[in-house]
Amino acid sequence: MGEATLPDGWVGDFDLYDPAYLDEPSSVWRAMREGCPVARSSRRGGAVLPVRHADIAAVARDTATFSSRALEATGPVPRPGNELRMPPITSxxxxxxxxxxxxxxxxxxxxxxxxxxxxxxxxAALVDQVAGRPTVDAADAFARHIPIATIAAMLDLADDDVAQFSTWIVQFLKEGPRDQGARLAAIASITGYFTELVRGQRPVGGGGVVAELLRRRDEESLTEDQIVGMCFLLLVAGIDTTWSAIGSSLWHLAAHPDDRRRLAAEPELLPTAVEELIRVYAPITIARVANAPAEVGGCPVAAGERVLLPWAAANRDPAVFTDPDLxxxxxxxxxxxxxxxxxxxCLxxxxxxMEIRVALEEWLRRIPEFELDPDRPVTWTGGNVRGPESLWLQIPGSAP
Amino acid sequence: MRLTVDPGLCQGHNRCTAVAPDLFDIDDEGYATAIGDVPAGSGELAQLAVDNCPEQAITLHRDA
Incomplete structure (x- = not known):
């Protein structure tokens, strides 16, 4: 838990990619709660940033004033009609x-x-591969593959396509926020792939979400754009979010041996522990766009302005949670x-x-002892999703 | 004691059924309804369900 300090100029013109915020956003939220609980920025498309639970909840509930039409945390706010549509989250x-x-x-x-x-x-297969190594990047070799495998199964995609997804997802989610060209290229690839599936130009597994949406297309009057957008949503919302949560959980357990030992010894605690780990390390910051002039936490917001909702900040509000940073x-x-x-x-x-619980359970069963590699400190992703970009762990007892 | 879920507030987080599976039914779309009368000895569990709902959709009527 860092000291509650604000980067220079934060309240009037914050940068979501400020190294201090990427590294430990909770100390920024704490300092804001003690001083000015709403910050604003003209950078990266501009945004207003509330951090109190009450303010974040009020914006989330007021869907008439705060539209979900564009959820990106950074980049220009698109004009109405120009958004990337991923129903229902963008509706x-x-x-x-x-x-x-x-x-x-x-x-x-x-x-x-x-x-x-x-x-x-x-x-289990991933843990088998990892267990013999003295050091491992658990974000790259473990965490990220779990949601990819799960979502691919859910969509019932061909095995050969799964690796390709991983590449697109990285391009869209990791490079996209800072590289508009990479973002647009990834969107075109993903949209093109799903459009081919929906048009029957590629084989669709009969047991998955794509097939189910195609079966229900007529009764629900779904358009091709809606189905493609829904598939896009599963890919975008279901993958690096979960991999970030798994990575943050492993990071916490590596850095807190008492918690790690307890959870390894008492796996029946996992369902409750998962809720707690995702409370503290909630990866998502989602955005809303004001439809009309409004107010957030007493601060004016102009029509068309973006408001950020960092869920983890709400989860760390002492007004709602006892010892929130613990x-x-x-x-x-x-x-x-x-x-x-x-x-x-979240749908x-x-x-x-389930994915986070199963991932931690399988990891701890085979690898109850692990710690952070002091030579390779963790780096964190930012923007819409926070999690370990790389998570180098040492596994004692493994052959060197 | 009676337990109720406001269907206008429930968004299907399923936190209630995670902490008190015997006191709630979950429909096919994930929305919760309470079984109603809280069995003797389950008052604390019912309160825990109330406390864990992010939407504050659950009410425990202690005098009902």
């Missing part, structure tokens, strides 16, 4: 409810339970907002919970 009422209803059953408990054995098998693996009262709040609550939250 506002009244269109949103029907689109969400189509997808909800595909993410229910039965659907998630059906995917669990495959996720466990993938996790990880308490068996925290009983935990109404966290890691999956958002209101009508856009895949049950899926993500």
């Amino acid at each position: 506002d009422p009244p269109r949103h409810a029907g689109e969400r209803k189509v997808l909800l059953p595909l993410f229910n408990r039965a659907a998630v339970a059906a995917l669990e054995p495959g996720t466990r098998e993938a996790a 990880v308490v693996l068996d925290r009983a009262r935990n109404p966290h907002l890691a999956f958002g709040l209101g009508i856009h609550r 895949g939250s049950g899926l993500a919970r």
Whole structure:
């Protein structure tokens, strides 16, 4: 837990990619809560940044004033009609409810339970590869492959396409926020692929979400653009979010041996511990765009301005959580907002919970002892998703 | 004691059923309903479900 300090000029013109914020955003949020709880910036497309739970919740709930049409944390706010559409997350009422209803059953408990054995098998195979090595980048060799395998199974994609997805996702999510060319190229590749699937120009596995959406196309009056956008959403929202949460959890356990030993010894704590780890390390900062002049936490917001919702900041608000910066693996009262709040609550939250739980369970079962590699400190991604870009761990007892 | 879920507020986080699986039903779309009367001895669990709902959609009626 760093000292509560603000980078120079933060409140009036923050940079979401400020090294201090990337490294430890919670100390910035703490300092803001004590001083000015809403910051603003003209950089990277401009944004307003609230950090109090009450302010973040108020924006999330006011879907009439704050549109979901553009969710990117950085970059120019697109003109209406020019957004990348990924229904239902980028839709506002009244269109949103029907689109969400189509997808909800595909993410229910039965659907998630059906995917669990495959996720466990993938996790166990990855741990097998890693377990013999003295050092490993757990973000690259473990965390990121779990959601890729799970989402590919969910879409029922051909095995040969899975590696390609990984490349597109990295291009879109990691390079995209700072490289508009890479972002547009990735969007074109992904959209092109799904368009071919939807048009029947590529084979579609019969057991997946794509096939299900095609089957329901007529009864739900879905357009080709809607189906392609929904597939795009699964890919974008379901992969580096979960891999970041798995990576942050392993980072925490590597840095906190007491928590690591306890969780390895008491795996029955995992469901509660997962909630706590995602409370503290909630990876997502989502954006809204004001439809009209408005107010956030007492600060004026102009029509067309972006408002950022860093869910982890809400989760660390002492007004709602006792000892908010402390990880308490068996925290009983935990109404966290890691999956958002209101009508856009993460559709895949049950899926993500399963993946994180299974990943940690399989890792700890085989690798109960591990620590951070002091020679290769972790670097964090920023923007919409925060997590370890690389996570070098030492595994004692492995052959050198 | 009676437990109720406001269907206008529930967004399907499923935190209630995670902490108190016997006190809630979850439908096919993930939305929760409470079983209603809280069995004797389950009051604390019911309160835990209330406390874990991010949407504050659950109410425990202690005098009902």
